[in-house]
Amino acid sequence: MNYRLAALALLCPAVAANAEAGKVHEHVFSNGLKLLVKEDHRSPVVVSQVWYKVGSSYEPGGITGISHMLEHMMFKGTAKYPAGEFSRIIAENGGNENAFTGQDYTAYFQTLEKSRLEISFKLESDRMRNLDLKAEELKKELEVVTEERRMRTDDQPRSKVHEQFMATAFTNSPYQNPVIGWPSDIANYKVEDLQAWYQQWYAPNNATLVVVGDVDAQQVEKLAEQYFAPLQPSVLKPVKPQDESEQRGVRRITVKAPAKLPYLMMGYKVPVLKTAKPEWEAYALEVLAGVLDGGDSARLSSRLVRGKQIAVSAGAGYDFTSRLPEIFLLEATPAEGKTVFDLEYALLDEVYQLKNQLIDKDELQRIKAQVLASAVYQKDSNFYQAMQLGTLETVGIGWQKADEYVDKINQVTAEQVREVARKYLIEDTLTVAYLDPQPITQAAKPAKAIGGHHAF
Amino acid sequence: MRFNLIGLVLLLLSQTVWSAAKIENWQTPQGSRVYYVRTAGLPMVDVRVVFDAGSARDEAQFGVAALTSALLDSGAGDLSADDIAQRFESVGANYSAGVNEDMAWLAIRTLTEKALFDKALATFETVLSKPAFNQADFEREKARTLAGLKHREESPGELAGLAFNRALYGDHPYAHPETGVVETVAGFSADDLKSFYQKYYVAANAMVVIVGDVSREQAEQTANQVLSKLPVGSKPAEIPAVTMPNKASKQHIEFPSTQTHVLVGLPGTYRKDPDYFALYVGNHILGGGSMVSRLFEEVREKRGLAYGAYSVFAPLYRQGPFMMSLQTRNDQTEQALDVLLKTFNEFLDKGPSDKELTAAKQNITGGFAMRFDTNSKLTDYVAMIGFYQQPLDYLDTFQSNVEAVSIEQIKDAFKRRVKPELLQTVTVGAGK
Numbered sequence: 030m031n032y033r034l035a036a037l038a039l040l041c042p043a044v045a046a047n048a049e050a051g052k053v054h055e056h057v058f059s060n061g062l063k064l065l066v067k068e069d070h071r072s073p074v075v076v077s078q079v080w081y082k083v084g085s086s087y088e089p090g091g092i093t094g095i096s097h098m099l100e101h102m103m104f105k106g107t108a109k110y111p112a113g114e115f116s117r118i119i120a121e122n123g124g125n126e127n128a129f130t131g132q133d134y135t136a137y138f139q140t141l142e143k144s145r146l147e148i149s150f151k152l153e154s155d156r157m158r159n160l161d162l163k164a165e166e167l168k169k170e171l172e173v174v175t176e177e178r179r180m181r182t183d184d185q186p187r188s189k190v191h192e193q194f195m196a197t198a199f200t201n202s203p204y205q206n207p208v209i210g211w212p213s214d215i216a217n218y219k220v221e222d223l224q225a226w227y228q229q230w231y232a233p234n235n236a237t238l239v240v241v242g243d244v245d246a247q248q249v250e251k252l253a254e255q256y257f258a259p260l261q262p263s264v265l266k267p268v269k270p271q272d273e274s275e276q277r278g279v280r281r282i283t284v285k286a287p288a289k290l291p292y293l294m295m296g297y298k299v300p301v302l303k304t305a306k307p308e309w310e311a312y313a314l315e316v317l318a319g320v321l322d323g324g325d326s327a328r329l330s331s332r333l334v335r336g337k338q339i340a341v342s343a344g345a346g347y348d349f350t351s352r353l354p355e356i357f358l359l360e361a362t363p364a365e366g367k368t369v370f371d372l373e374y375a376l377l378d379e380v381y382q383l384k385n386q387l388i389d390k391d392e393l394q395r396i397k398a399q400v401l402a403s404a405v406y407q408k409d410s411n412f413y414q415a416m417q418l419g420t421l422e423t424v425g426i427g428w429q430k431a432d433e434y435v436d437k438i439n440q441v442t443a444e445q446v447r448e449v450a451r452k453y454l455i456e457d458t459l460t461v462a463y464l465d466p467q468p469i470t471q472a473a474k475p476a477k478a479i480g481g482h483h484a485f
Numbered sequence: 486m487r488f489n490l491i492g493l494v495l496l497l498l499s500q501t502v503w504s505a506a507k508i509e510n511w512q513t514p515q516g517s518r519v520y521y522v523r524t525a526g527l528p529m530v531d532v533r534v535v536f537d538a539g540s541a542r543d544e545a546q547f548g549v550a551a552l553t554s555a556l557l558d559s560g561a562g563d564l565s566a567d568d569i570a571q572r573f574e575s576v577g578a579n580y581s582a583g584v585n586e587d588m589a590w591l592a593i594r595t596l597t598e599k600a601l602f603d604k605a606l607a608t609f610e611t612v613l614s615k616p617a618f619n620q621a622d623f624e625r626e627k628a629r630t631l632a633g634l635k636h637r638e639e640s641p642g643e644l645a646g647l648a649f650n651r652a653l654y655g656d657h658p659y660a661h662p663e664t665g666v667v668e669t670v671a672g673f674s675a676d677d678l679k680s681f682y683q684k685y686y687v688a689a690n691a692m693v694v695i696v697g698d699v700s701r702e703q704a705e706q707t708a709n710q711v712l713s714k715l716p717v718g719s720k721p722a723e724i725p726a727v728t729m730p731n732k733a734s735k736q737h738i739e740f741p742s743t744q745t746h747v748l749v750g751l752p753g754t755y756r757k758d759p760d761y762f763a764l765y766v767g768n769h770i771l772g773g774g775s776m777v778s779r780l781f782e783e784v785r786e787k788r789g790l791a792y793g794a795y796s797v798f799a800p801l802y803r804q805g806p807f808m809m810s811l812q813t814r815n816d817q818t819e820q821a822l823d824v825l826l827k828t829f830n831e832f833l834d835k836g837p838s839d840k841e842l843t844a845a846k847q848n849i850t851g852g853f854a855m856r857f858d859t860n861s862k863l864t865d866y867v868a869m870i871g872f873y874q875q876p877l878d879y880l881d882t883f884q885s886n887v888e889a890v891s892i893e894q895i896k897d898a899f900k901r902r903v904k905p906e907l908l909q910t911v912t913v914g915a916g917k
């Protein structure tokens with residue numbers, strides 16, 4: 030019954046056509062800049078994103094987090110547009126803007142009413158080559174980044190566990206370092222470090238410009254030609270591969286932090302789309318993640334949270350568009366009266382079953398139905414569509430893979446899911462981290478109250 | 486080939502003159518309000534049912550609205566939690582439910598292909614009209630909520646928010662957190678949830694929002710189907726008025742964190758507030774603009790004291806919080822708080838400059854189309870308009886309402902509404 034519905038969905042022309050990623054206009058300028066434009070005329074808006082092929086996985090020791098620091102400094106002005114001008118101009122044009130840094134990319138974006146795309150190009154092309162890095166601005170912004178780290182990591186027990194987990198799981202892959210950087214590295218950036226990093230990576234031939242919205246692709250290309258084509262390319266040195274050395278044996282760590290609940294994180298080393306040979310393994314791992322955590326009907330919710338009631342929450346994660354081999358992550362919070370060790374045992378039992386029994390055909394159908402529907406839902410957002418193209422292009426997979434996704438997931442069989450479980454979910458590449466909660470001594474001190482409370 | 490046809494449709498759409506969304510509104514036979522917007526281009530639809538059944542309806546049982554909402558898809562009619570999840574997910578539908586202070590909602594996003602849509606909607610209807618509140622499901626979800634409440638105590642930011650709302654609202658139902666507190670939730674029984682559900686999840690207290698690629702006729706059928714099995718019931722009494730604090734207060738909560746979270750504010754504005762646009766535009770200049778505002782400039786850009794420094798008005802049925810916030814290294818808390826208050830006081834005294842007001846209006850009106858450029862955002866807006874019974878042309882008049890705000894109106898509204906001598910201040914972090 031269920032299966033027939035999925036088949037129906039796949040046959041329905043409207044759904045199938047809308048699940049396709051849609052037409053992308055590609056152009057590469059002579060300076061190496063790649064432009065990707067996707068027209069979406071549902072709303073009179075446009076998103077413009079500039080993606081640089083640089084992120085924390087490009088950073089050597091001593092300057093971890095410098096890509097993220099540079100992202101902050103990119104708002105500190107050029108000769109033409111001094112500090113604050115970029116944001117002021119975008120704001121007065123009704124735009125939203127920001128930037129984000131990941132392991133494999135640094136990206137800047139503006140969303141604007143469609144007629145104002147030129148403003149984005151004018152400003153982004155200027156700061157691609159003409160950033161004016163000042164020591165005194167760095168001094169202040171370094172404090173901002175330090176506060177950001179305190180907020181995101183230092184005062185968040187589970188983020189700390191994740192940071193230590195990654196540092197333990199990877200021996201020499203740059204994924205061992207946090208995107209925001211280690212505190213000692215952050216404290217010691219010099220303006221010359223930033224300058225060198227900017228020189229090395231911010232160039233048209235290391236960037237992808239992605240535009241999605243109510244635009245005409247040809248006109249966007251003309252506009253991009255005007256602003257970006259005159260920029261000089263750089264000589265780019267190839268990145269060293271830094272292949273992770275082989276792990277032979279489980280790794281376990283404990284992280285102590287002030288917390289109220291214990292927490293468990295486990296992960297196995299796995300290939301990603303870019304590195305999987307054969308390629309279907311990456312899609313099978315995607316389906317595997319879906320079997321465990323693809324919604325409320327998936328195994329972790331139905332078996333561990335509801336069935337055994339051993340966890341109050343449990344999840345699985347696999348970032349299949351990373352540039353380098355990744356971790357297939359499992360994480361969970363034990364229910365009252367259960368321990369992280371009970372949970373670890375239960376999760377290992379789930380892994381055991383995946384290796385020894387074929388997944389049910391209804392399970393597989395549900396995952397495929399969800400993937401198909403998500404492919405439609407994602408098109409509700411220009412921003413998401415641009416993210417997808419930008420990510421695929423920047424990690425070196427190529428944006429064309431977006432079009433294949435639904436088909437490739439549909440081709441995955443139950444046997445293939447069992448095969449990747451057997452091949453990759455093995456104890457020799459497992460890392461386990463436990464959060465050991467430390468007491469929070471908490472006392473309200475209303476002593477400084479200036480006055481009374483409420484009038485009743 | 487197929488794709489070309491769709492492309493053609495899109496092309497035609499893009500040539501039509503664009504205007505804010507056309508909201509259609511009617512009532513179901515049982516008297517529930519329905520709000521519908523047709524959006525073409527993607528074969529999907531969002532259906533959201535909203536009740537006046539948020540945490541402000543908890544009375545002494547803090548958290549009962551939230552736990553009631555969480556239980557709905559844990560068993561309904563003959564279906565178990567597993568059955569419900571499988572039925573939704575087998576057709577790629579996304580179900581969600583939740584509460585805030587004023588509202589409780591259930592929502593579904595589904596493809597419009599008939600077989601898929603029908604199955605999703607039938608399941609949704611069952612969850613909405615026949616929740617079972619089985620003892621075993623209740624015990625499990627209660628335990629999960631209690632774990633969530635414990636987890637909240639790990640976060641200095643969350644603790645600050647709890648203390649802040651208590652300081653602002655005292656005995657008012659907006660004072661307690663939506664998810665409740667351990668002391669109340671631990672004492673709930675499944676019957677408490679059942680009673681709450683029976684009282685508030687009724688047609689007279691419901692409205693429906695439908696946004697997507699369905700016809701008016703389909704929308705009418707959908708609304709009728711979804712609500713048909715609910716008893717008519719009655720609307721609850723109005724949420725009581727908010728009493729302003731009568732004095733300023735400052736409290737510190739000790740916490741072993743590297744940063745101190747600072748929150749300063751008062752009960753602020755409400756949805757039908759005549760001062761709403763003056764406060765909204767004024768706040769955009771003070772601390773509402775994401776990367777261009779006085780607080781952002783003074784706290785972060787000039788001094789590097791914090792990653793985030795913002796202010797916000799969160800309008801509700803009654804005055805929702807006005808909150809200025811930052812997080813900073815423990816030892817510079819006083820310095821950062823001084824900068825925040827100085828920035829606020831100066832704004833209160835002198836108001837914005839002409840230039841600032843113009844820039845703020847340009848930002849708000851220039852980005853108007855981006856407020857509802859997705860079905861998700863549009864659904865949020867329509868739900869707000871419907872729930873608070875704003876005029877249907879709210880979006881059409883939004884820009885002119887913003888344009889009409891003057892410096893004098895901003896100064897006047899802030900002076901009357903955000904009195905510095907009443908500000909409530911909460912800090913959470915490691916003190917000296």
